Amino acid sequence: MLVVLTNLTVLGQEQGPKLTSVAQESGKYWVTTGVASIIFLGIVVYLVVQDRKIKQLEKRLEEEA
């Protein structure tokens, strides 16, 4: 968590005049970031769901044993 917080702190800094970025101006950054994040979050949600289902199965097998 320390690494995450350190990063977020650094990202939040405004140290000087910010220049216009070509890719950000055209909107490509935000579309790419959005699509990549949604795909990744989909994988995480899938893993969470699978994790939980397996946990239920493990519990049931333990109880039956």
Added chain:
Amino acid sequence: MPLCSPYLTSYFRTFGANNSRAQVIKFWWKFLAAALVLLSLIAGLAIPLGPGITSVSNTIFETSNDLSFEVTGYNTAFSSEELPQVWLQNGELDPFKGSQFICADAVSVVDGKTLSISFDPLGALPSRICHLLIYTPTNGLMVRPNALSVGSEEGATPVSWDAECSPLALAGTEPGYLHFPNREMLIETIRNLYLHVPMWFAMILLLLMSMIFSIKHLSSSKLEDDVKARVFAQVGMVLGMLGLLTGMLWAKFTWGDWWVNDSRLNGSAVTLLIYMAYFILRNSVEDESKRGRLAAVYNIFAYVMLIVFLLVLPRMVDSLHPGAGGNPAFSQYDLDNKMRLVFYPAVLGWMGMGLWMAQVRTRLSLVERKLLWKN
């Protein structure tokens, strides 16, 4: 997320207030891994590149004539209020040793991304290659290596150097905001570093775990260890294939081809083939106990080959990859400190995600086995 919310609520409840502290400790790393990968995706794509020089309109010149050309910048903010200083550098680019500089005679700002630059006849130069350096307080010092070359020196008088014309005091000057380095060949593809390399690192970790479980299986003969060795190798292979795909995309952009004859590329392909053979070997033996022991022995040798093909051989011969020809990888030349802020969390995140995926698959395999025995 109405469909997922019951699952999520239940999932969170499993290590919520009603459960023990041990369970919280058990699951925290999964969410940390996901958060780190998400952070690296967002930060890796959203942080802009620093300013750089994209193109020079006139790249070959005659030293006896006036030299005029236009320069196009990338992510630059040229302004007539802070007129840029421009130099041509003749000699070694880095670290400025033995170089001579020529100051531009006239510089005008066409727009935020374009400059018009002119030099008086330069005279006969010691080296035929010139590097272009542009500085403004907002953009910092931008360098275009090998920007111009001498076409003809006919009738040129020897160059007269001006000792006061030098950007040395400005070396390393950068814009004040957080940005990634603008490297001539890589440009925006530099962000691929946060996917390509962490995926390979995660693969190496997972295959190491697979080898450890193989050794454990050989010493204990527990089938559970064999299942773990197989699953860790499977997930490692998936990450390896993704690393290979992201590398091929990067190679197409920077080296001009999907696959080049490079020791690390060939080594990675051989490594993946060796691990494919591991799965073929497993499937070719029916007896579970025999399969486990045979596969475990092969897995140990496969990992040794991975070390040779991915980590040793590419360092002994020349390669397009960083860390070749005896150079240390991820040195100051390969990895900018600002990139480390995103790169290291990405490495940890992808390793964690790989372990999570392997853990889920292992548990699923073990449950499947139990259900099969039961029926």
